[in-house]
Amino acid sequence: MNYQETVDYLYQQLPMFTRVGASALKADLHNTLELCKQLGDPQHKFKSIHVAGTNGKGSTSHMLAAIFQQAGYKTGLYTSPHLLDFRERIRINGEMMSKEFVVEFVKQIQPTIEQLAPSFFELTVAMAFEYFALEQVDIAIIEVGLGGRLDSTNVITPELSVITNISYDHMHILGNTLPEIAGEKAGIIKANVPVVISETQPEIQSVFIDKAAFLGAPIHFADREWLLQESEFSQGHLSLGVQHTHSGDMKRFHTDLTGQYQMKNIMGVLSAVKVLQQAGWELPEQTVFTALAHVKKLTGLRGRWEIISHDPLTIFDVGHNEAGVTEIVQQLKHMVYRHLHIVTGFVKDKEVRKVLPLFPAAATYYFCKAQLPRAMDQQELAEMAHESGLRGHAYESVQQAFQAAKQQAHKDDLVLVCGSFFVVAEVM
Known part of the structure; x- marks a missing residue:
C-alpha cells in the first residue's frame, strides 16, 4: 500500500x-x-x-x-x-x-x-x-x-x-x-x-x-x-x-x-x-x-481563535462544548465589528441544546453538517437554534455555508467559524 x-x-x-x-x-x-x-x-x-x-x-x-x-x-x-x-x-x-x-x-x-x-x-x-x-x-x-x-x-x-x-x-x-x-x-x-x-x-x-x-x-x-x-x-x-x-x-x-x-x-x-x-x-x-x-x-498549532483574513475579519475556532463556546462568546465582546456572521455545525453527541442559548442572538447564522456520520443534520440544528432565538439558514455543506457567509458579509463585519473541529477542518 x-x-x-x-x-x-x-x-x-x-x-x-x-x-x-x-x-x-x-x-x-x-x-x-x-x-x-x-x-x-x-x-x-x-x-x-x-x-x-x-x-x-x-x-x-x-x-x-x-x-x-x-x-x-x-x-x-x-x-x-x-x-x-x-x-x-x-x-x-x-x-x-x-x-x-x-x-x-x-x-x-x-x-x-x-x-x-x-x-x-x-x-x-x-x-x-x-x-x-x-x-x-x-x-x-x-x-x-x-x-x-x-x-x-x-x-x-x-x-x-x-x-x-x-x-x-x-x-x-x-x-x-x-x-x-x-x-x-x-x-x-x-x-x-x-x-x-x-x-x-x-x-x-x-x-x-x-x-x-x-x-x-x-x-x-x-x-x-x-x-x-x-x-x-x-x-x-x-x-x-x-x-x-x-x-x-x-x-x-x-x-x-x-x-x-x-x-x-x-x-x-x-x-x-x-x-x-x-x-x-x-x-x-x-x-x-x-x-x-x-x-x-x-x-503548527491551528484553529484556536485563528485569524484567517481581515476583509472581512474571518476567525476559526474549534471550540465545541459548553465551556469552549462560553469562552468564544466572551472573546467576541472584545471584538469590534459591524455585524456578526457565525458558521456552525455540531456532532450529535454534544449537549447542543445547552450550548445554543450561549450564542449571541444578534448574529446571522449559517447552519451546516460536516461530512461524517456523527454530524448533526443541519436542518435539525437550525430548528433547534431557532428555538433558542438564533436566526439563520441551513446549508447542505460546510463550504456552502462558509461561502454564503462571506458573500453576505460587509468588509467591516466578522465571520466566525466554530462548533466542531470537523467544520473548521472542512472550511480549511
Whole structure:
C-alpha cells in the first residue's frame, strides 16, 4: 500500500471515535498494552509529559512543546484530532512524521491489527510511541484523547501530569457531574509524579487533591501560584503580566495565541515550567518567553481563535462544548465589528441544546453538517437554534455555508467559524 491507501485502510478498517462516536471506544487499556508489547513497549523508552482536560489541553500541549523545542530539546508532540493531515497528530520539533514511516508501521503491525481489531485511536497512540522511541526524542508531550483513566495514552509514566479546565463534555462516557468527569481526568495522576491543575474549580478541587494525596503526587494549582496583573488583547497577539504569589516576581510576555481564554492555559504552562526547572530541565526564562511568542510557528498549532483574513475579519475556532463556546462568546465582546456572521455545525453527541442559548442572538447564522456520520443534520440544528432565538439558514455543506457567509458579509463585519473541529477542518 502507498501512503494514501494506508491511511484509507486505517479509516475504513478501524472504528474511529471522531466518525462513529462511543462505539469506537474500548473500556480498558488491553489493546493499547498489547500493541505496545508487540512493539517492544516503546512508551517506556522516552520521557514524557501527560496533558488532560476538557478544554485547553491541545493549546497547553503545543505551548509546552514549543518551550522544549526552543530550549534545544528534541521534542515529540502527540495530539488529536487532526484538521487537514493525519500526520498532524504525531510531530517532532513541529515537523509531521514522514509518510514512509506511516506506511512501514502499518505494514509491520498489520497482522496484529487483523488479530486485535484495535480502534483507530489505539493504533495511532502506539504509532506515536513507536515513532518517538525510534527517533530518540528527549521528551514527548502527550495529549489525552478523551477522559484520562481509560484513555489509550494512559500507559506512560510521565515526568509531569497537567490537567486543564474541566467542564461538561462526553457525559455519556465520562459521567454526568463535574466530580465524575474530574475523576476520569484525575486518572492520569501517577504515584510520586507532580501534577499541575491549570484552573482551580471549587466544586472539583478535592477530587484532584484526594487523588494526588493518595498517590503521593505533589500538586500545584496554577492560578494560585500566579496572579494576572495586566492583559492586553489585539487581533495579532495577547500580552500578559503575571506575578508569582510566593516570590512576587513579575513576568511580562506576548503570545501569538490570540484567544483571551489562553490566559488560563498559560498559567498552567508557567507552573509546569517551574516544576520541570526544579526537576533539572534546562528551560531558561528568555527561552520560555520566546517560545510563547511563536507557538504557532514552532508547533503548527491551528484553529484556536485563528485569524484567517481581515476583509472581512474571518476567525476559526474549534471550540465545541459548553465551556469552549462560553469562552468564544466572551472573546467576541472584545471584538469590534459591524455585524456578526457565525458558521456552525455540531456532532450529535454534544449537549447542543445547552450550548445554543450561549450564542449571541444578534448574529446571522449559517447552519451546516460536516461530512461524517456523527454530524448533526443541519436542518435539525437550525430548528433547534431557532428555538433558542438564533436566526439563520441551513446549508447542505460546510463550504456552502462558509461561502454564503462571506458573500453576505460587509468588509467591516466578522465571520466566525466554530462548533466542531470537523467544520473548521472542512472550511480549511
